[in-house]
Amino acid sequence: MSSKNQNNDPSDCTVALPSGFQPSTISSLSPGISFFGCWDMHPTPPLRSDPLSNKELDLGRPAETREEEAHQAQHPLPSSSASPSRRSPPSSFTNMDQPYDDGSATPPYNITPTKDPLPETTPPPINPFLHLPTASLLVFFSILGCLTRIGLTALFTYSGQAVFPLVWSQGLGCLLMGVCVGWRKDLERWGGRELYFGLGTGPSTPLFVSPSSC
Amino acid sequence: MLVFDLRPLWIHHDLLLMDAPNLRGFQQLPWRVPSFRNSRRELSSRLLSLFSLADSPLLLPQAANGLTHLIITLSFSFFSLHLGRHLSTNHFPSLRPLSSPLLTHPRLTKTTTILLPLLLYLALLLICILDNKTDRTLLLSVLLAPPGTLLRFHLTRLNPTFASRPTQPLSLFRKKGVATLGTFTANMLATAVLGTSYVLQRKPLAGGALSILQCQVLQAIEDGFCGSLSTVSTFVVEIDDMRGRRGVGYMAGSWVVGILITVAIVGGSWWNGSGFGEACSL
Numbered sequence: 001m002s003s004k005n006q007n008n009d010p011s012d013c014t015v016a017l018p019s020g021f022q023p024s025t026i027s028s029l030s031p032g033i034s035f036f037g038c039w040d041m042h043p044t045p046p047l048r049s050d051p052l053s054n055k056e057l058d059l060g061r062p063a064e065t066r067e068e069e070a071h072q073a074q075h076p077l078p079s080s081s082a083s084p085s086r087r088s089p090p091s092s093f094t095n096m097d098q099p100y101d102d103g104s105a106t107p108p109y110n111i112t113p114t115k116d117p118l119p120e121t122t123p124p125p126i127n128p129f130l131h132l133p134t135a136s137l138l139v140f141f142s143i144l145g146c147l148t149r150i151g152l153t154a155l156f157t158y159s160g161q162a163v164f165p166l167v168w169s170q171g172l173g174c175l176l177m178g179v180c181v182g183w184r185k186d187l188e189r190w191g192g193r194e195l196y197f198g199l200g201t202g203p204s205t206p207l208f209v210s211p212s213s214c
Numbered sequence: 215m216l217v218f219d220l221r222p223l224w225i226h227h228d229l230l231l232m233d234a235p236n237l238r239g240f241q242q243l244p245w246r247v248p249s250f251r252n253s254r255r256e257l258s259s260r261l262l263s264l265f266s267l268a269d270s271p272l273l274l275p276q277a278a279n280g281l282t283h284l285i286i287t288l289s290f291s292f293f294s295l296h297l298g299r300h301l302s303t304n305h306f307p308s309l310r311p312l313s314s315p316l317l318t319h320p321r322l323t324k325t326t327t328i329l330l331p332l333l334l335y336l337a338l339l340l341i342c343i344l345d346n347k348t349d350r351t352l353l354l355s356v357l358l359a360p361p362g363t364l365l366r367f368h369l370t371r372l373n374p375t376f377a378s379r380p381t382q383p384l385s386l387f388r389k390k391g392v393a394t395l396g397t398f399t400a401n402m403l404a405t406a407v408l409g410t411s412y413v414l415q416r417k418p419l420a421g422g423a424l425s426i427l428q429c430q431v432l433q434a435i436e437d438g439f440c441g442s443l444s445t446v447s448t449f450v451v452e453i454d455d456m457r458g459r460r461g462v463g464y465m466a467g468s469w470v471v472g473i474l475i476t477v478a479i480v481g482g483s484w485w486n487g488s489g490f491g492e493a494c495s496l
Contacts (some may be wrong), residue, residue, distance in 0.1 A: 099228055129368060133327045138367055139360040140331035142442050143338075145357035149441060150352060170446050171288060171294040176300020177447035197367070 128197060137198030148172070284469070291450045324370065335360065350427070354434030355441075362404070362442030369403075370396040394452045394464060398471075404444035405472045409479035411435045415491035417483055429494035 026081035128134045149169040180187065180199050187196045335357070342353045372395040413433045416422075424432070448467070453461040484490065 072314055085387060121311060129371065133324060133366060134367075136328045136331040136365050142359045142363035143331070143334065143356055144355050146438055146442060164283060167286055168288050171290045173445075173447045174291045174294035174450055175298040177451055178295040179302040180298075181295075181451065182299045182302025196381075 134197050137195060141198045145173070216297055287446065288450075288465075291446050292454070295447070295450050295454060302422040348349045349430070351437070354436030358434050358438035362439040365403075366396075366400040366443050366445065369400045370461045371395040372399055393456075397448050397452060398464070398468060401444045401449065401468055402471055402475060404440040405485050406476050406479060407443070408436055408440040409476045411440070412491075413480055413483045417493060424493045432494065 149166075152169045152172070153165045156168050176199065180196060184196055187199065338353060338357055342350055344358055345353075373393060415429065415432050449465075453465055456464060
């Protein structure tokens with residue numbers, strides 16, 4: 001479950017792979033899937049049917065659910081095929097004569113302990129202020145940003161300079177910030193929210209010039 | 215030195231040194247005791263000539279310099295922000311090439327993410343402690359940069375809109391409050407710390423001159439800590455997100471409060487004592 005919830009799940013690609021195929025296996029066959037995963041500037045429409053078994057693929061549903069449904073199709077439960085919509089559990093217990101939503105006093109027949117399909121694959125909510133990877137990435141990128149800032153300031157300090165040298169680090173930081181804002185969804189999907197925080201917040205651009213460097 | 219580098223406008227070192235014999239505390243401030251004899255060299259003329267620039271030719275390049283800094287910083291920052299956003303959304307809209315199997319291995323990535331920066335920081339700390347021959351200003355700057363960044367990151371809890379999920383906002387304020395209070399506080403705090411460090415570098419203390427290590431630490435506080443605590447990219451992004459007058463008000467507010475903080479710290483210590491000297495050999 002926890003490994004499934006990672007953001008870098010290869011099933012996130014635009015092309016849904018048939019179950020049993022590894023991405024590396026199919027990468028040389030399908031033009032839509034490159035070596036790096038599913039990078040394609042002109043994305044091919046997702047496969048609607050498995051070319052091997054010629055059966056419909058359930059796109060967007062996890063493999064566990066598909067296997068489970070296949071198992072249910074082979075060994076059908078008594079009434080699951082009769083009523084595809086399950087009787088809902090009681091919404092309130094105020095009316096004890098009709099505790100179930102369809103008006104009966106008996107529990108539904110086909111309440112079986114089946115697993116619910118996976119909810120949306122959202123990462124578990126974290127507190128970024130108490131999150132160690134976030135802090136580590138902030139440390140890393142702030143070190144890099146500080147070195148870059150000092151280096152750029154030293155590089156562009158010369159006699160007869162047109163503008164103050166800090167404009168270079170400020171511009172570079174704002175460019176990086178703009179890229180991060182534009183790529184925010186991809187960044188968060190690929191490296192988590194800590195990467196977005198680290199890249200956007202870490203290499204800070206100073207608002208002022210250090211007095212000795214001007 | 216303060217927001218958008220108004221230092222040329224207000225506290226230029228050479229210009230302040232010229233005024234040293236004329237200023238002895240608040241009593242002789244020119245709006246209390248107007249003296250027109252040396253009015254051109256006094257601070258009041260400089261304050262006044264902010265509004266009538268032709269009066270003092272000495273101030274004119276400084277004011278122009280400060281204005282140039284402000285305009286260039288703002289325009290280039292906005293240009294860079296929009297360029298980066300345009301490039302990332304229109305020309306390189308996907309980060310998918312980065313998702314190679316090695317890079318996205320969860321355990322490897324997480325271990326590297328946590329361990330590498332901490333090991334790097336520890337190594338830098340050890341080098342800074344053990345090596346006492348080279349100039350340690352750069353090392354100290356790099357070591358003082360992460361605390362500034364972390365402080366600024368934690369100051370975003372002052373923003374009322376910061377929430378990891380809608381049901382549980384992590385900010386200190388629930389709904390009401392200034393939307394950009396965290397960045398504003400970080401910038402003003404950095405301005406205050408920078409002004410204090412600037413004063414300490416130049417104000418002769420009772421104990422005599424500062425040692426070399428103290429001067430290096432002060433310079434590192436300016437370069438590393440204040441440079442990481444203050445930000446112009448987040449500032450610009452926030453202004454860009456605001457619409458209408460609020461962005462202009464936020465920008466002008468940061469500017470004015472930055473000026474006031476620096477005038478209070480630097481000017482206050484200037485007017486209280488006998489001016490600035492060189493506590494550190496800069």
